[in-house]
Amino acid sequence: MSLLAYGDSSDTEPDALVDFTAMLRQRQRQFGCGNKAQAEQADDQGYYLEQYVLGVLDFSSQYGIDYSISYTAANVIGRPTKYPAYGDYPETFTMRTYGDWWKRAPSATREIQAQNLPKLATQDYIVVYFEEFVVPTEVVIYETFNPGAVVRIWAYGMTKHWTCLWEAESETDSDLARPPADSRRFAPPLNNTAVITKTLRIDFNHSRLNYYTEIDAIMLCGRTVSRIKSLLGKQQRQQLKKPEFVSLPVAIPLTPKAESSLESSPISGGGPISYKLRSLKFQPKCRPDGATKLHEFINNDLSQFLMENRVEGGEQQQPAVVPSICLTDLPFEILLRILSYLDLKSLFRVGQVSRIFYDISSHPLLYAELSLKPYWHLASSTLLCTLALRATMLRKLDLSWCGGLGNISPTEFKKFLTQRGDNLTHLRLNSCKFLNSSCIETVGIVCDNLIELSLRNCATDPPLLNFSCLANLKNLERLDLFQTAFEPELLLSMLEGNRKLKHLNLAFCGVSVNMDNVAAHLATYNTQLISLDLWKAHFLSARGLLSLARLHQLEELDLGWCLREASLGDGLFQLLSNCPKLKKLFLSAVRGTTERDLMHIAALGKSLEQLDLMGILNITHERVYDILVHCPKLQLLDLSFCDNIMDRDFDVLADWSRHFNVDIKSSRVYVPR
Amino acid sequence: MPSVFLQLETNDGKLHIVERALVKQMGIIREMLKLECGDTTEVIPLPRVDSETLKLLLKWCESMKSWTDDAEVSVRINILKRLIQRSGGDDEVLFQLITAANYLQMDSLLDAGTQLLANIIQSYDSAEELRLRFSIANEEE
Numbered sequence: 092m093s094l095l096a097y098g099d100s101s102d103t104e105p106d107a108l109v110d111f112t113a114m115l116r117q118r119q120r121q122f123g124c125g126n127k128a129q130a131e132q133a134d135d136q137g138y139y140l141e142q143y144v145l146g147v148l149d150f151s152s153q154y155g156i157d158y159s160i161s162y163t164a165a166n167v168i169g170r171p172t173k174y175p176a177y178g179d180y181p182e183t184f185t186m187r188t189y190g191d192w193w194k195r196a197p198s199a200t201r202e203i204q205a206q207n208l209p210k211l212a213t214q215d216y217i218v219v220y221f222e223e224f225v226v227p228t229e230v231v232i233y234e235t236f237n238p239g240a241v242v243r244i245w246a247y248g249m250t251k252h253w254t255c256l257w258e259a260e261s262e263t264d265s266d267l268a269r270p271p272a273d274s275r276r277f278a279p280p281l282n283n284t285a286v287i288t289k290t291l292r293i294d295f296n297h298s299r300l301n302y303y304t305e306i307d308a309i310m311l312c313g314r315t316v317s318r319i320k321s322l323l324g325k326q327q328r329q330q331l332k333k334p335e336f337v338s339l340p341v342a343i344p345l346t347p348k349a350e351s352s353l354e355s356s357p358i359s360g361g362g363p364i365s366y367k368l369r370s371l372k373f374q375p376k377c378r379p380d381g382a383t384k385l386h387e388f389i390n391n392d393l394s395q396f397l398m399e400n401r402v403e404g405g406e407q408q409q410p411a412v413v414p415s416i417c418l419t420d421l422p423f424e425i426l427l428r429i430l431s432y433l434d435l436k437s438l439f440r441v442g443q444v445s446r447i448f449y450d451i452s453s454h455p456l457l458y459a460e461l462s463l464k465p466y467w468h469l470a471s472s473t474l475l476c477t478l479a480l481r482a483t484m485l486r487k488l489d490l491s492w493c494g495g496l497g498n499i500s501p502t503e504f505k506k507f508l509t510q511r512g513d514n515l516t517h518l519r520l521n522s523c524k525f526l527n528s529s530c531i532e533t534v535g536i537v538c539d540n541l542i543e544l545s546l547r548n549c550a551t552d553p554p555l556l557n558f559s560c561l562a563n564l565k566n567l568e569r570l571d572l573f574q575t576a577f578e579p580e581l582l583l584s585m586l587e588g589n590r591k592l593k594h595l596n597l598a599f600c601g602v603s604v605n606m607d608n609v610a611a612h613l614a615t616y617n618t619q620l621i622s623l624d625l626w627k628a629h630f631l632s633a634r635g636l637l638s639l640a641r642l643h644q645l646e647e648l649d650l651g652w653c654l655r656e657a658s659l660g661d662g663l664f665q666l667l668s669n670c671p672k673l674k675k676l677f678l679s680a681v682r683g684t685t686e687r688d689l690m691h692i693a694a695l696g697k698s699l700e701q702l703d704l705m706g707i708l709n710i711t712h713e714r715v716y717d718i719l720v721h722c723p724k725l726q727l728l729d730l731s732f733c734d735n736i737m738d739r740d741f742d743v744l745a746d747w748s749r750h751f752n753v754d755i756k757s758s759r760v761y762v763p764r
Numbered sequence: 765m766p767s768v769f770l771q772l773e774t775n776d777g778k779l780h781i782v783e784r785a786l787v788k789q790m791g792i793i794r795e796m797l798k799l800e801c802g803d804t805t806e807v808i809p810l811p812r813v814d815s816e817t818l819k820l821l822l823k824w825c826e827s828m829k830s831w832t833d834d835a836e837v838s839v840r841i842n843i844l845k846r847l848i849q850r851s852g853g854d855d856e857v858l859f860q861l862i863t864a865a866n867y868l869q870m871d872s873l874l875d876a877g878t879q880l881l882a883n884i885i886q887s888y889d890s891a892e893e894l895r896l897r898f899s900i901a902n903e904e905e
Contacts (some may be wrong), residue, residue, distance in 0.1 A: 414857045418898040425866055425878065431880035443891035445900050 094583055136316030140225055142283035144168045144309050148218040148290065149495070150176070151573065152187040154303065156599055156627045156652075162305075164217055170714055171308035174233040177274040177761045179731065183305035186215045187598075187626075192701060192727055197646040198622035198676050200543075203489040203564045204462035205515060207434040211242045212296035212465070216492070217306075221289045225313030227256060231278040236305035238275040243294035248286040251496070256281045259296075269299060280325050287316055302756055340392035354614075376457055419447050426451050435466065457515050458482040464519075467492035472503035477682060485511045487588065491521035491545075499525045505533045506727065512537040521547035521571075535561040545571040547596075554579055562588060569594040573624070576601045583612050592617045597627035597752065598649070606631035606653070610638035626677075629653075636662030645670040651679035651703065663688045667695035675702040679729070686714065693717040702730040710735050712743070719751045729756040772817045779807065781893040786825045795895075812867045816851075816858045823847055824873055828879025840876035841883070855898070 101248055145459045147164045151195060153317055155162035161181035166172075173180045202208060225400040230244050247476075259730075291311060301478035301538065419426075430438060458481045471494035504525060505528050515538045520526060526549055534544070541564055542705055556577035567589040568735045572582075572598045582604070586592065591627040597609070608626045613620060625631060628669070631653040640649065648666070663684070668675065676699060678684055684707045692702070693714070699722045705708060710733045719725065730736050736744070739761045749757045770787060772780045785795050796808060810818070827843050828835070835843075848857050858877060865873040888894045895902055 165797055192768070217837045416856050416863075418855070418859070419900065421859060421862065422866065425874075428874075429882050432879055432888055437886045440888075440891055441885060441894065444894050448900075564786070758905060 109159070111274040119732045121482050126313055136223075138316045139228075139312070140223055141310055141312045141373050142217040142221045142223060143170050143226075143311075146220050147499065148206075148220055149524070149548075150184075150217040151215045151492075153416060154185040154187055157179070165328070167217065167306055167309055167322060169218060169308065171233045171235075173235045173274075174272050174276070177272070179236055179303070179758060180305065183307050185236075185303050185305045185533040186295065186297065188214070189237070189300050189303045191298055194298075195726070198532065198596070198624065198703065200545075201486045201518065202462070204435070204460045205437075206432060207462050207465045209465065210261055211296050213242060214297060215295040217295075218290065219294045219309055221291075221311050224287050224289045225311065225314055225315050226285060227281060227286055227311060227313040229278050230256060230281065231276055231312070232309040233292065233307040234275045234277055234304065235307045235762075236274075237297075237300050237302050238274065238277065238304065239270045240295040240297040240300060240304040241277060241279075241293060242296045244279070244281070244285050245292040245294070246284070246288040247290035247496070248285070250286075253292070254282075254284060254288075255468075256284060256286075256291075256707050265731055269301075272301075284621055287679075317638045318434055323598050360527050368744055406539045419445075421664065423451065427454060427456065429455055430454075435461075435463075442536055451647040453479060453481050455483040459484045460487040461485060462487075462489035464489050464492050465493040467495070467670060471498045472500050475499060475503050477509045478595070479507050479510050482511050484514070487517040488515055489517075489519040491519050491547075494522075494523055494525040496524075497727075499523075501525050501527050501530050501702065504530055506539050511709070514540055517543040519543075519545040520549065521545055526555060529558065531555050532560045535563045539563055540566060540618065540683075543569040543571075545569070546575050549575040549599075565589060567592055572600060573597075573601045576603075579608070582609065587616050590616055590733040591619060593619055593621045595620060595622070598624045598630060600628060602630065606640070608636035610635035614638040614641040618642060619644055621645065622675075624649040625653055626651045627653070632657055633660035633662045636660075637665055640665035640669045640674050643669055644672065646672045647675040648673065649675070649677040650681055651677045651705075652681075654681050656748055658683045659685070659688060663693075664691045667691050670700055671695075674698050674724075675701040678700075678707065679703045680744045681708040682706065682708060686711070689714040689718065690723050693721040696722045698724055701727040703727075704733065705729050706732040708734055712736075712740070715744075716747070718732055719747055719753060725751070727751045727754050727756075731756050731758045733757070771894045772818065773807045773809045774813050777810050780815070780818055780821060780822075786822065786829065787870075788826060789825045789870060790821075791871070792867070793844075795869075810868070813864050814860075815880060816863050820851060820857070821868070821870070821873070824870075828872060829858050837855060837875060837879055838878045840855055840872060841880045844873070844880055890892060 104127070144167050146168060150164040153162065157163065161165070162183065162185040164184050167180055167184040168395045172182050189360065202212075227246055232241055234241075243255060245253045246256050246258045247253055259279075291309065293309065295304070342761070362662060381585045421429075433441065436455065438452050458478065461478060461482055463474070466474075470490070490499075490504075494504070508530075514536070518534065518538060518541055522533075522724060526546075531546075534541075538544075544567060546556070546563075547604070554576035556572070556575065560580065561583050564585065565588050567585070568591050569746065570585070571590065571594070572588070578599065582597075595613070597606075599605070606625060607630060610631065613623070618641070621644055623642070623645065624647075626649050631650070633654075636650075636654070645666075648670075659681070664687075673696065676696070684704070686709065689704075689710065692699070692762070694719070696702070702718070702725060703724070710730065712735075715728075715730065715736075718728070730744070736757050738758075741757065741759060744755050745755055747753070765772065768779050768784055770784050770793070772782060772787070774780065793808065808897075813821070824844070824847060826838075827847070837842055844861075848854075848861070851857050858881065862877040862881070863873065864870075888897060892902075894900070
């Protein structure tokens with residue numbers, strides 16, 4: 092077994108270089124042999140720097156619309172503008188959802204391969220970049236409203252890998268057990284790391300929050316590295332090694348902490364030492380005196396090293412008693428059932444245990460549902476290749492968030508889909524940056540059995556979805572185009588082709604779509620529609636609303652920020668009369684809503700569970716009380732920014748909230764510190 | 765009149781007298797009873813189950829009796845864990861229970877057992893640790 096395991100190049104990756112070499116240096120000092128060249132190499136006397144966000148690369152959702160300055164992701168750029176004030180300010184970054192209201196709505200979906208998700212699953216994220224590369228010592232997130240949603244912080248290192256700097260421990264972590272309602276400078280303790288970065292990704296889970304969480308700014312503090320230019324140069328010259336996948340048996344280093352910690356777990360076959368070294372991505376420099384140094388190390392320091400890193404050397408215990416019935420004695424179908432509960436990472440690990448387990452763990456039945464979303468930071472073309480061999484019975488696929496920054500190639504994705512996509516019923520490609528129009532075309536051609544297609548946050552210019560690329564799909568029941576631009580003609584032809592459509596999300600679809608036309612189409616071709624999200628859609632008028640009133644199966648309708656000042660005419664009345672199953676109705680900022688409309692809501696909204704009346708002017712207490720009395724199933728009532736509902740009414744609302752068992756949201760003025 | 769008690773014979777020849785209501789949880793017995801039209805004084809043979817395991821199965825049925833609806837998986841897993849711990853805490857006990865539950869068509873026990881085993885497997889960080897835990901030979905060496 093050779094310590095010079097990987098090739099002949101003198102390539103080292105900066106992460107491992109700084110850690111391991113520093114340790115060697117320390118030993119050399121102890122034993123009185125210095126190596127000046129190495130000492131200089133690891134010398135990084137940069138300076139300490141605090142910087143705010145320079146720009147936003149990506150975000151999964153935002154409350155406002157791109158060109159606006161209210162509640163959009165761009166508000167996270169620069170210095171905090173509101174902190175330490177606490178309250179609902181448009182000058183902050185806000186995400187589209189909070190709490191569990193969307194999970195309780197008719198449009199809720201089920202996660203694919205749910206066992207892959209960690210306890211505190213990421214619901215939303217934002218990727219931001221800063222000006223200077225640093226080794227992070229602190230990341231500060233300025234929360235100015237409903238703090239407590241941050242669950243993970245990632246850094247994109249110069250090695251082109253994502254490293255997790257911090258992760259919320261569990262549900263009982265104090266950070267997520269609802270911190271007090273006050274602005275917060277959230278700076279959790281980061282893992283010990285040598286990553287050099289200027290790009291961060293923040294993961295959020297807001298399922299336990301009372302209302303929207305708002306972020307004012309993000310600060311990255313750390314030491315700059317003085318020899319950054321030479322490191323960058325080396326980066327450009329070498330071919331970067333990504334985590335390697337051996338095809339048989341497959342090894343995936345899927346622990347987020349693996350790269351930064353010396354105590355990482357072994358990842359593939361071989362003795363304990365090669366485990367350790369492989370996980371360190373150790374590639375020693377071959378200097379003239381390198382062999383001597385190595386020899387000295389083996390003789391003097393190896394045992395110390397082994398002890399310090401808790402490698403199970405020759406300490407394997409003999410099993411006391413050979414058991415009469417072994418795990419492998421269980422019948423095949425039971426083992427298959429047990430493995431079906433495992434997350435993907437564990438499944439691959441089990442596959443390395445023995446030949447039998449390799450065979451069982453690669454059974455196609457275990458790959459009928461595949462989700463790489465929780466492994467977004469590791470998903471690569473190679474992984475797709477490996478999975479393609481196993482997933483011969485693939486039905487549901489979720490590649491959301493994967494392949495950013497070039498890790499998955501469009502060609503590989505198309506190949507995967509062509510091989511395995513013909514029986515797909517559910518396909519989620521949210522925020523997949525590798526998608527191009529040719530990929531979408533492949534989806535349209537190969538995946539004609541699709542029932543659900545989700546392409547959230549896939550906005551490009553020109554729009555990805557154009558011409559007739561998806562016109563072949565005729566069985567869709569769910570189409571999610573949240574935050575994705577598309578050519579209106581394509582959408583209209585898809586509506587005509589998919590008569591069984593039940594759920595449609597066109598939130599943030601942009602200015603070019605004439606929603607009245609869409610509504611008219613829906614009323615003609617998609618009468619089985621159950622949920623419709625038109626958040627921030629333009630060009631919806633009373634005429635469109637009347638069209639929507641012909642969708643008698645409608646249970647959920649989100650008209651937030653549509654219509655605006657325009658009069659609703661008869662529209663809302665018709666809608667409420669003809670859609671008795673309506674459970675969720677969002678009229679956020681639909682200022683054309685009149686007193687009569689509110690009376691109609693009370694009179695006809697028998698099934699209403701969630702009602703958002705944010706920003707509707709002139710709502711009187713009578714109308715609110717009316718609605719509370721006559722809508723027995725109501726669970727959520729949002730009265731934020733209703734100018735007639737004053738801060739002093741808070742007690743009355745709290746009373747009503749208890750009495751009618753409805754969660755009532757209202758704007759409060761928070762006294763500045 | 766159908767008897768309140770049934771006789772089960774395990775593979776080691778022992779006879780166990782059990783309450784009919786209790787063993788209704790075992791799918792295979794339900795099937796047999798349907799065929800025999802309810803009243804039987806004959807002994808029901810269970811060639812694939814031994815006495816120790818049957819005793820544990822009966823204890824499980826006893827715990828499940830109080831739940832009219834199916835208890836949540838996590839609750840069942842906890843009950844199962846305690847049951848196993850009280851009988852020595854060996855993997856072997858769990859394997860026997862799972863195999864028996866499969867043979868006797870006891871879905872709730874099978875669910876809980878397989879899920880428990882999956883949780884155990886998921887808690888290990890490396891293939892080597894798994895091999896040690898379940899005494900599986902490393903084929904590469």
